[in-house]
Amino acid sequence: MSEQNTASMGKLSRIFALIKQSLKGEELDFTQGSIRRAVILLAIPMMLEMAMESVFALVDLYFVGHLHNSSHAIQTVGLTESVLTIIYSLAIGMSMAATAVVARRIGEKDPIAASKAGMQAIVVAVIFNMVISIAGFIYAKEILLLMGASAETAEHGTTFMQIMMGGSTIIVLLFLINGIFRGAGNAAIAMKSLWIANIANIILCPVLINGLGPIPAFGLTGAAMATSIGRGLGVCYQVYHLISGKSLLKVKLAYFSPHWEQIKALLKIATPGIFQFVIASCSWIFLAKLVATTGGDHGSAGYQTALRLMMFFMLPAWGMSNAAATLVGQNLGAKHLERAEQSVMKTIKYVAIYMATVMAITFLLSRYFIAFFSNDPLIQEVATKALHIMSIGYILYGIGMVLMSTFNGAGDTWTPTWVNFFGFWLFQIPLAYLLAKFLDMGPTGVFIAIPVAETAIAAASYLLFKRGKWKTIKV
Template sequence: MQTTAKRNEIKLLRKEILRLAWPTILEMLSGTVIWVVDTAMVGHLSAEALSAVGLGSHLAYSSAFIFGALGVGTTAMVSRFIGSKEIEKANFITGQSFIISALLGFAVFLINFTFAQNLILLFTRDIKVVELGTVYLKIASAGAAFYIAAMVLNSALRGAGNTIIPMYSVAIANIVNIAGDYLLIFGNFGFPRWEVKGAAVATAVAQVLCFLITAFYLFYGKGNLKMKLKYIKKLDIEIIKKLVILSIPASLEEISFNVSRLISTQWLNRLGTLSYAAHQVSVSAESISFMPGYAFSVAASTVVGQSLGAKDEKRAEKGSIEATKLAAILMSMVGIAFFLIPDKIINFFTDIPQVESLSTVCIKIAAFEQTTIAISMTLSGALKGAGNTQGPFSVVLISTWLIRLPLIFLVIFVFKKGLEYVWISTVVQYFFEALLMYALFKKGEWKKIKL
């Protein structure tokens, strides 16, 4: 009887995890589609336009992702209070998170708008790219401000166990973005042909819409989580401090990722244009596999937070393990595809023979890191859901700065090896990252964190 009861418990837990995860996978898929379509449309203008949009969007949305990490603390606190049935406290956290996100969004807009040209000049001296990039960044930064608020509010909803509304808000915004691109980049159906400016306007409008959909639901929807005016009229310093302390490691993790990527990009350029192009194609192809990893990370975060709020540590641990298993199974299946049909996957991204040949080797190597990425991502989400944001940050810091970057440096500058050895370095990185994340999880200290 006990065995049957346990099986039923696990079955219900898996069902809950899948309910939380699948909308997040679709949300990420829609984001990937918009990225591909956006790039394709701008790519029909000119190389300068493509570079300008790439630089402008990177500057606008890197800062948005850094400050949007406030959502990590929001998810942890909202899920904890939902689990303990303290709904008004969860509502209060949502209101306070919105105030901070609005202030941060305005700061991002102000800085990017005021110093747009100077920021673009840090990356290029091409006059045309600087001109177009400045226009794009000024407009896109307005959308990025709303995007920060949308990310934080969607994080609150996920903490409450609602991943459907975030999926809808992002998907609808992406559809509007594609339509806006088609109309405003090329001037179709009588609309003005704004080209790069049109791409920026379409993106900004889409991000504003994403925020409005989520905010409208929180004010007027039928869910258990509400955003009430009385909770956004004034700041509670103690709550703000708690949210910021929880979120700072996640922000630093995002900064660390961007800085390390910048360094590795400079090193990879030493391998030549073809190798760098092959690396970019391989990264784009591998990003497909991250969707289930991120989705189950979100699910684990919510299940852990709510379970700890309900004083059910066993469910929190079981939920983390089950989410990790499901993520590992799905990402391993993608890994098998990477190994067996790498050429078919790479063909979707490029038809340049030399680039295709090298990318095929890289994506085949990437097959061996899919399971460890799944373990690392999902357990990181579980730990963050418990309020342990410092631990995952420390693990990623070690795996990136003490393993990945030194290995890449040795490969390129000491052993003078090619791109395929760089990708072997990342396999090693993720193996140790998964090992460290699992060790941190098994210590169990996250179960005792008070929020």
């Protein structure tokens, strides 16, 4: 019995040591050693990073959900987040390219080339986003109306939208610099930057929304202010670690001078990556508008509440799938093709276990989660139905995310772009429209279309993964 206890204590000690190492923040060589250990070391901080990212929307949703006229506030936050996904698309597309190139160079044992690639990605992303940011600030109200918001909701939410769009460069930098660190294998820095951003947001949200002492109550606008300040602090933490000289990635001013061949190589990967997420984002925007037009303000608010909760549960799985991207990139750089594929299959196993657990929790506790964010019974009813239907496909959502990250980590960004195009625009949108409008199912039809389409996307991705074209991509 004592031997069993000793063995159990030893195993527990090794697990805690592994968790501690994953959270410490250091660049490691993931091209050798245990694949399971490599997945865990990358996945834990990446899961926590994505969990922190999802907390932003939930914190805003919680505080604005308890404001007067909460349906307008919730709808504004949800619709603004839907529009911001286009910004996220730019950020994620460039982040994807940076992760792929940086990971490949790290796998080739060339950290200087990795640093140069990362800095060039920052220059390109900031220039492109400034144009979108300015346009979004000027036409904030028109965008909300275009999204299906009522005139009253658009009036209430214009300033919120302007702050979020105006500060979107911060969002781009937060995603992109984290992608650079992930490519280098230092996922803990990315995680900690979002911890800082979230702690600031959680503290500032109630203060700026409800007021405190000499600080006035800004209401809905306060949520945007808190989020922008929080993200800004996260970026400051990232920049500090880039310029401190302690990281494997060394930053020099000369690396920011445009290098057209490097920019061309990054854009070759990033452009389809951006399209990939724009395709998905525009699909979600269409679905949000379809729910708003068929279900009214309460239907829209219920759907947005369910969507935020779903993303909260799914983003850690996305974080885990990012581990596959780093492992694939570094191992392809080191010419370890078989190890790259084994890393993907091991990650799929862990993601499937996580998503199965989350699905069970969602079915058992969804009403309690939703009640926490809104006390409106009409919103609660729609949100509960939406969450139950959408969560049916959780396991396949997770598997699909890992496979998409595999292609992206290898630099094969065109494959998932085409999968998204067919899966979302030629299947999900027509199916949702058919069910919601022609079969008169309203928002329920939209909810059903989501897991059906995601299942088809996961199946197509697996078939393409087994074909192995991703192993031959040069970056």
